[in-house]
Amino acid sequence: xxxxxxxxxxxxxxxxxxxxxxxxxxxxxxxxxxxxxxxxxxxxxxxxxxxxxxxxxxxxxxxxxxxxxxxxxxxxxxxxxxxxxxxxxxxxxxxxxxxxxxxxxxxxxxxxxxxxxxxxxxxxxxxxxxxxxxxxxxxxxxxxxxxxxxxxxxxxxxxxxxxxxxxxxxxxxxxxxxxxxxxxxxxxxxxxxxxxxxxxxxxxxxxxxxxxxxxxxxxxxxxxxxxxxxxxxxxxxxxxxxxxxxxxxxxxxxxxxxxxxxxxxxxxxxxxxxxxxxxxxxxxxxxxxxxxxxxxxxxxxxxxxxxxxxxxxxxxxxxxxxxxxxxxxxxxxxxxxxxxxxxxxxxxxxxxxxxxxxxxxxxxxxxxxxxxxxxxxxxxxxxxxxxxxxxxxxxxxxxxxxxxxxxxxxxxxxxxxxxxxxxxxxxxxxxxxxxxxxxxxxxxxxxxxxxxxxxxxxxxxxxxxxxxxxxxxxxxxxxxxxxxxxxxxxxxxxxxxxxxxxxxxxxxxxxxxxxxxxxxxxxxxxxxxxxxxxxxxxxxxxxxxxxxxxxx
Amino acid sequence: xxxxxxxxxxxxxxxxxxxxxxxxxxxxxxxxxxxxxxxxxxxxxxxxxxxxxxxxxxxxxxxxxxxxxxxxxxxxxxxxxxxxxxxxxxxxxxxxxxxxxxxxxxxxxxxxxxxxxxxxxxxxxxxxxxxxxxxxxxxxxxxxxxxxxxxxxxxxxxxxxxxxxxxxxxxxxxxxxxxxxxxxxxxxxxxxxxxxxxxxxxxxxxxxxxxxxxxxxxxxxxxxxxxxxxxxxxxxxxxxxxxxxxxxxxxxxxxxxxxxxxxxxxxxxxxxxxxxxxxxxxxxxxxxxxxxxxx
Numbered sequence: 093x094x095x096x097x098x099x100x101x102x103x104x105x106x107x108x109x110x111x112x113x114x115x116x117x118x119x120x121x122x123x124x125x126x127x128x129x130x131x132x133x134x135x136x137x138x139x140x141x142x143x144x145x146x147x148x149x150x151x152x153x154x155x156x157x158x159x160x161x162x163x164x165x166x167x168x169x170x171x172x173x174x175x176x177x178x179x180x181x182x183x184x185x186x187x188x189x190x191x192x193x194x195x196x197x198x199x200x201x202x203x204x205x206x207x208x209x210x211x212x213x214x215x216x217x218x219x220x221x222x223x224x225x226x227x228x229x230x231x232x233x234x235x236x237x238x239x240x241x242x243x244x245x246x247x248x249x250x251x252x253x254x255x256x257x258x259x260x261x262x263x264x265x266x267x268x269x270x271x272x273x274x275x276x277x278x279x280x281x282x283x284x285x286x287x288x289x290x291x292x293x294x295x296x297x298x299x300x301x302x303x304x305x306x307x308x309x310x311x312x313x314x315x316x317x318x319x320x321x322x323x324x325x326x327x328x329x330x331x332x333x334x335x336x337x338x339x340x341x342x343x344x345x346x347x348x349x350x351x352x353x354x355x356x357x358x359x360x361x362x363x364x365x366x367x368x369x370x371x372x373x374x375x376x377x378x379x380x381x382x383x384x385x386x387x388x389x390x391x392x393x394x395x396x397x398x399x400x401x402x403x404x405x406x407x408x409x410x411x412x413x414x415x416x417x418x419x420x421x422x423x424x425x426x427x428x429x430x431x432x433x434x435x436x437x438x439x440x441x442x443x444x445x446x447x448x449x450x451x452x453x454x455x456x457x458x459x460x461x462x463x464x465x466x467x468x469x470x471x472x473x474x475x476x477x478x479x480x481x482x483x484x485x486x487x488x489x490x491x492x493x494x495x496x497x498x499x500x501x502x503x504x505x506x507x508x509x510x511x512x513x514x515x516x517x518x519x520x521x522x523x524x525x526x527x528x529x530x531x532x533x534x535x536x537x538x539x540x541x542x543x544x545x546x547x548x549x550x551x552x553x554x555x556x557x558x559x560x561x562x563x564x565x566x567x568x569x570x571x572x573x574x575x576x577x578x579x580x581x582x583x584x585x586x587x588x589x590x591x592x593x594x595x596x597x598x599x600x601x602x603x604x605x606x607x608x609x610x611x612x613x614x615x616x617x618x619x620x621x622x623x624x625x626x627x628x629x630x631x632x633x634x635x636x637x638x639x640x641x642x643x644x
Numbered sequence: 645x646x647x648x649x650x651x652x653x654x655x656x657x658x659x660x661x662x663x664x665x666x667x668x669x670x671x672x673x674x675x676x677x678x679x680x681x682x683x684x685x686x687x688x689x690x691x692x693x694x695x696x697x698x699x700x701x702x703x704x705x706x707x708x709x710x711x712x713x714x715x716x717x718x719x720x721x722x723x724x725x726x727x728x729x730x731x732x733x734x735x736x737x738x739x740x741x742x743x744x745x746x747x748x749x750x751x752x753x754x755x756x757x758x759x760x761x762x763x764x765x766x767x768x769x770x771x772x773x774x775x776x777x778x779x780x781x782x783x784x785x786x787x788x789x790x791x792x793x794x795x796x797x798x799x800x801x802x803x804x805x806x807x808x809x810x811x812x813x814x815x816x817x818x819x820x821x822x823x824x825x826x827x828x829x830x831x832x833x834x835x836x837x838x839x840x841x842x843x844x845x846x847x848x849x850x851x852x853x854x855x856x857x858x859x860x861x862x863x864x865x866x867x868x869x870x871x872x873x874x875x876x877x878x879x880x881x882x883x884x885x886x887x888x889x890x891x892x893x894x895x896x897x898x899x900x901x902x903x904x905x906x907x908x909x910x911x912x913x914x915x916x917x918x919x920x921x922x923x924x925x926x927x928x929x930x931x932x933x934x935x936x937x938x939x
Contacts, residue, residue: 423813431895445811452813452894455772 094133096158100151102179103172108132108158109151109180112143120216120385121185122377124150125177127196127223128308129271129279129301131157133294134195138366141374146191146381149184151176153198155303157296168310170226173201178211189216191381193373195366197307199223207322207350217384219329219377222336222363224343226311228350230319232343247342254338261308271301286337287362327353329380330400331373332409333361348401355380355393356400358409360538360581369536391483395435398459405433413437413480413487415467415524416494418445421544421589424600425491426450430458437484439465439476441494467494467520468512477527486535489607490528493544494520495563502557510558517545517562518569525573529582538581540607543570544599546591547620550627552638574612583610588624590617653884657758657832658906661885662916664753665760665904669920671695671708672749672764679768681743685710685736688749696753703841704848705752705759705830705887712739716746716765717898718820718891735846746774746897752851752887754841757833759851761887763902764920777892777899780812782925784890785901785914792881792905792912799877802826805890806873817893818900819872827888829858829869830904881907885915 096108110132115121122142124135132150139148152159154176155168162168181190192215194202203225205211206218224232236244261267276298283289294300328351330344348354357376359365366373383389389397399409412429416422418440426436430453438453440446443464453460463479466472480487496516498509521543532539548556549563567586574584585606589599594617602614615624626634653661675691692708715722721733741747745768752761767774787808791801805826809816818826831854842849858869868876871886889902904915925931 419810427813427895448811448813455776456895 094136096152098183100179100183102154102176105154105162105167105176106160107151107154107176107180109149109184110139111184112139112148113146115147115185119145119147120381121147121149121188121190122381123177123181123184123190123192124148125192125194125198125202126150126153126156127194127198127200128156128304129297130196131294131296131300133157133292134364134367136292137370138193138374138377141371142378145378147185149180149190151180153201155306156300157294161299161303165306165310168306170201170204170311170315174205174208174210177201177205178214181211181214189214191215191217191219191377191384193219193221193377194223195221196223196363197304200226200311203228203322206324206326206328215326217327217329217381218324219331219380221331221365221373222333222339224339224347225322225350226315227319227322228346229343230316231321232346233316234319235346247340251340251343254340257338258308258312261305262312267305268302271298271305276301283364287364287368289362289364289367291364291367321350323350323352325353326351327380327384328355329376329396330354330356331365331376332356332358333363333365334358335360335362338363345404354400355396356409357392357396358399360536372536392485395459395484399435402433402457405431408433410434410488411437411484411486412489412491413439413528414449414491414493415439415465415520416492416544417449418442420493420596421587421599421603422491422493423449424596425493425603426460427452427456428600428604429489430454430456430460433458434489435459435461435484437461437463437480437487439463439467439494441466467492467523468496468515470519470523473520473523473527477531480528481531486531486537487528487539488532488537489540489542490524490532491542491544491603492521492524493603495545498558499555501555505558513558513562514565517559518565521566521569525569525584529573529577532582533580536581538583540583540585540610541570541573542585542587542603542606543567544587544589544603547588547615547617547623549586549588551623552635554638554640571612583607585611586613588613588615588620590620590623592619593617653832653906658915660756660758661760661830661832661904664755664758665762665916665919667696667699667701667755668751668753668760668762669764671699671751671753672762673920675749676747676764676766679741679747681741681768683741684738685712685715686738688712688741688747689736692749692751696751700755701753702756702839703754703759703833703850704843704846705754705761705851706848707843707846708736708749708751709734710736710750711748711898712741713745713747714896715739715898716748717815717893717896718817719893719896723817723820741768744769744771746771746899748898748900750900750902752848754833754848754851757835759830759833760904761828761830761889761902762919763889763891763900765899765901771897773894773897774899777814777894777897778921778924779928779930780814781890781892781899781901781921782930783808783812784892785922788888788890788905789912789914792907795880795910797878798827798871798881799873799875799879802871802873802877809892812892813894815893816891817898818889818891821889821891823870824872824874825870826873826890827871827886827905829855829882830885830887831855831858881912883907883909 097111098109100107126134132152135150142148155161192202199220200223280293412434414422414426417426417438436453438446438449446462450460450462465476498513545563548560549567570584570586587602602616606614615621688710689708748765750763867879867882886905888905891900901921
């Protein structure tokens with residue numbers, strides 16, 4: 093249970109304001125605005141993370157939590173809500189502009205705040221989560237209705253299907269009374285079931301839910317059906333949770349028009365991302381605030397800025413790491429992802445080859461980086477992973493396409509040969525999965541680890557003992573790891589291909605297929621499929637065929 | 645290996661070849677300037693043909709080709725390699741030119757027995773991918789000449805071109821030409837004074853006959869008039885004229901140049917250094933003084 097630090101008056105309403113961390117000249121103030129049917133408590137964990145370096149303030153919006161409620165619906169309109177926000181800002185940071193972070197209805201009213209003159213110069217930056225400006229939504233709707241194009245109408249239909257509750261909230265008596273007749277008690281359970289979010293039960297839930305319905309009644313019809321043009325030059329960071337049940341991605345398509353200073357980041361989470369991923373939201377908010385304060389734009393923000401301008405491709409906003417991306421299937425996969433709008437990081441032992449891939453990816457319109465990495469060197473891989481985590485954040489897709497070959501008699505293979513091949517083909521996979529898998533888990537990503545290898549992984553051969561042994565071990569590693577990560581949302585896929593006579597583009601297509609369809613294993617090429625089937629159903633024949641290698 | 649009988653070209657012969665090649669490039673540059681959105685490949689090919697006939701052309705190695713859009717990279721049916729690359733989609737079609745679309749014009753006129761074969765690419769508006777491909781094509785011109793001067797086997801040169809394509813991340817789209825041709829022979833024909841000569845399927849009968857004769861004689865003497873990566877090209881550069889045409893593809897954009905390479909008993913040089921793609925590299929600072937052949 094949180095205790096208000098102060099009560100701020102706004103007209104005839106009293107607002108309960110909570111604070112974390114000390115106000116200080118070196119510490120900018122962050123104001124958190126909650127949505128519906130929540131109260132300031134929805135920010136508790138995020139605020140605690142943010143308070144390590146910031147002065148953090150949250151307040152109960154009128155009618156919610158411990159704030160008082162006006163007695164008529166019209167007093168819930170956006171103008172009153174902005175007046176409240178202004179009163180809070182003036183009280184907690186009278187001289188210095190604040191940074192806004194807002195969610196859902198908090199975000200809707202904050203859009204109003206950054207686009208009206210009342211708070212001009214008082215808001216330094218705005219991080220918005222899952223709440224569009226109602227006027228922007230109105231234009232979005234009107235423009236698509238006017239165009240009448242099938243894909244536009246389909247987008248409207250999909251957004252309407254995600255907004256069903258708005259209609260319900262306009263029903264007299266029923267909507268508010270649902271909250272007082274037991275919905276409030278069921279709410280934490282519903283959240284956990286549908287959203288997978290474990291929220292603290294709020295003592296004011298029944299009141300937050302029933303009174304908050306007025307937000308919809310006072311504003312939606314007014315604004316959406318009769319929108320006015322609202323622009324802002326305030327730096328805006330859009331955080332889009334891909335799993336939001338109430339919002340479709342297309343709703344943000346027109347945003348750069350209204351907010352040209354725009355950064356965008358997507359994450360695999362539901363509507364209440366600040367509850368499910370409080371540290372992530374706090375980190376992203378802090379990174380953005382630090383940038384606005386200091387002018388230092390991190391690589392991740394550069395990427396977010398580019399992404400805001402070119403969303404709408406299948407992999408926009410995704411970060412793809414391709415190890416061994418300087419040639420062959422790795423290069424082709426990197427280029428395919430570049431075409432689909434992803435940011436690609438190309439790692440290769442041959443830096444010139446990696447740079448060439450990155451250059452081509454850039455020509456295809458992507459952000460691309462080239463790094464020299466020796467996957468056989470643990471320290472090198474760690475440096476690479478650290479750089480990635482620091483500069484660009486956790487990847488969404490990691491493709492390990494590096495490998496080294498070796499053929500010849502087992503008795504000619506030295507310890508050094510074994511060490512070299514195992515270092516690259518097995519340890520490279522181990523390290524990649526460990527370092528990047530951990531980054532993905534920490535960031536809560538529903539990511540993919542794809543290991544690329546040849547059919548040697550399951551085809552015995554008399555002349556490729558070293559190579560095939562290394563690949564077989566990596567294949568088993570993938571199979572075991574897949575089991576462990578299944579419950580955590582991370583996908584591990586293996587792409588196995590015959591080395592001879594196959595265009596790299598076909599292997600790259602298989603890599604994309606493994607990712608898109610979360611396939612455990614994709615075998616590419618007729619010979620490869622044949623040899624896989626043989627190993628499965630006629631293993632003794634497969635073993636006999638191994639002898640032919642020695643003869644031939 | 646014996647030298648083909650009619651490879652003994654005089655400097656006057658070379659000057660005639662040079663004049664025809666300049667005429668062909670002038671045609672390509674003129675027609676490229678006349679291309680408009682909405683024009684079809686066939687219209688572009690006809691414009692070239694009419695222009696050349698108006699300028700004294702009396703025969704063809706092949707009549708003018710034009711490819712627009714992804715057809716410059718030989719995507720779709722034009723890229724099918726059945727029948728050794730002979731395929732009807734190769735001929736100019738009904739694809740219409742749009743803003744930002746790359747195009748390739750390719751013509752091979754003969755004037756009084758002297759033949760040129762050139763390739764010219766451009767774009768209506770701008771295209772970053774095409775710019776990059778055209779820039780990188782300079783490396784191929786250097787590579788081919790350098791290795792030819794060293795008298796490396798033609799197949800080795802062609803394989804080096806393949807390797808450079810792989811390094812660049814490009815498809816070697818000349819492999820979609822008949823016989824995966826990187827270059828082919830061009831011979832001097834007799835000047836019979838006639839104003840026109842027979843073409844079959846857009847190819848000049850006299851020039852193709854020379855190619856077939858070379859094929860037959862070369863088969864006996866151990867060389868091939870088709871220069872590609874195969875074993876049949878595993879021989880030192882054969883003296884005479886070669887129309888060299890590296891053609892690169894990346895995604896849906898293709899680019900090429902084509903010009904005559906002169907091979908002598910102990911040297912090799914480009915017939916003409918004053919060609920549009922070299923001028924373009926000079927303008928963009930991609931052409932070094934060292935690249936200029938001694939005149």
